[in-house]
Amino acid sequence: MPARNALEALAMRPTRFLVSSWPWRSLAYLTGGALIGFATIFVVIGLLTVGLVLSVVVVGLICYVATLLSGIAVGRLERRRMRLIDHDPLPDPHRRPPGPGLRTWLMFRLREQSTWRELGYTTVSALVLCWMDATIVAAALFIPTSFLFAPLYVDDRPLSVTLPLTLVTPLALVIAAYPVTAWAGARAAMARAILEPRSDDTDAKLVEVTRSRARLVDAFEVERRRIERDLHDGAQQRLVALSMQLGLARLEVAPGSSAAASLAAAQDLARQALAELRELIRGVHPKVLTDRGFTAAVGEAAGHAPVPVDLDLRVTGRLPDPVEVAAYFVVVEALANVAKHSAATRAAVTASIHDGRLHVDVRDDGRGGADPGRGTGLIGLADRIAAVDGTVALSSPPGGPTLVHVEIPCG
Known part of the structure; x- marks a missing residue:
């Protein structure tokens, strides 16, 4: 069974792990984390600066609100990036706002616990995680590259000394693959711990499901009542009229004739159908x-x-x-x-x-x-x-x- 995340991949045999895509996926994940973290720092600093300068006007308040909501974008991007090294999808914890409009959306998002957890993750990512990502990636790339190009920049050493360093490059790459993958898996685990929906989000969705089921039941009962009214006021009344017409027709024919027998049988069938229809109406929704x-x-x-x-x-x-x-x-x-x-x-x-x-x-x-x-x-x-x-x-x-x-x- 293939590994589902980077930490499980480390348990593979070295030959399988090194030829798999996990080292490269982990390197791409950490590189993206470093870039997103640094970009977040610049964007947040820019928003806070503009907000401070323009705090006397509405634009400054908008910048402050955008700073608070920046975690939503970072959290959504992180959930997508995690697919590089974690095959278990991380669901979106945000619920649909109760109504249309930007103001409704903003107030609803600011009241959600998941919004503040995403802001917390964004803060941790910008202050700590992106720097560690950059350090791990730089070390994993710099050390093998230094060995590879040692003959070009080490001038005071003979080739017999620098050439073995070049030959050590594959071993350095192999060694670097393990800390890169290990940190990528640990970082994804931390991100999942922060961003994964909590019980309050689950409870809110459960409440919404319960309300939706209740609305469906109400709609079903309304439809039952409509069917009951249609049967009671439509088909039942027509069967009653049919039975009366057959009774009147029996009075017009000679007793004991074949026509009288047929009309009597038809009237009995109409009465049976009327009784069955009344039983059906009672089962659908009794008028009483x-x-x-x-x-x-x-x-x-x-x-x-x-x-x-x-x-x-x-x-x-x-x-x-x-x-x-x-x-x-x-x-x-x-x-x-x-x-x-x-x-x-x-x-x-x-x-x-x-x-x-x-x-x-x-x-x-x-x-x-x-x-x-x-x-x-x-x-x-x-x-x-x-x-x-x-x-x-x-x-x-x-x-x-x-x-x-x-x-x-x-x-």
Whole structure:
């Protein structure tokens, strides 16, 4: 397996290491570090000088702000340069600003911890690292070059003395390859330690992912409601009208005729389709949940459940829409699992609010042994609750009973 960074490359056999690209990549990395460090020194000194001279006008303030933000450019360049000697990419810790505009971007960047870490790295690079880079590179190039051209500048020594120095040049290059690569690897490790995203950056991104998931869930629920309205106000009403028209047509034909039998069969099919459509609408998004809230919707779901359900719903008033939707579908999914998998004879649903959190319990007297990994819908249920910052707990020992406990913040 090829080495992933310069320090790992040093563990290669000497023959492999010397013919690999690591010494040259390390030399290029250090040379670039020295040049960038010196350029940073001149640019920062220039910005501070201009800022000091023009501090009475806006231009001076702009120079000071540019100095503070200079670490962003140096950090971005360093993350790209590290690919020379470290194959593990260093991710960009900066997040996208919440809105457009230069002022928003500046305020957002100045509040990020990563901006100040990059400024700290830029300071260390300009004051210490670039000088060490230059020293290592100069020594690695100067000493072999001195040996190589010794016969040209050593005039007071015979050729028998200076020629061996020239012949030692390859050995000097071999020796120089190791400290160059070692310092390049150590320098990259220091840069990674400073520039690598910290837990605060990760937490911020996690918060953004959580909010994005919540927005997707909200958008999905809006779409469910739209589909429910379209089915309820469109297809369902047309099926009702079709059934009525077929009933009127049956009155116009002679009883016992073949036409009467066909119309009766068609009306039965229309009634079956209407019943299936109503069941589908209830599964998409029940209208009673939108109109009357969680308690009424759970009561209707319990009335359609295949097993008897005892209800103890101590929830008064309306809850936030995402909470009502999530809690309702938890109850529906749990009762569906009771009917399909538990062989229970009775179930119970309790709900109450304590300390600003909705507590919902669904119990059954079935055989237990519920396993989320067997496709019982419990994983999807947990994902739905997690999207509203809730928690799900499952207790289902073999032999039963099974309890699904859900808590959702109601703030």
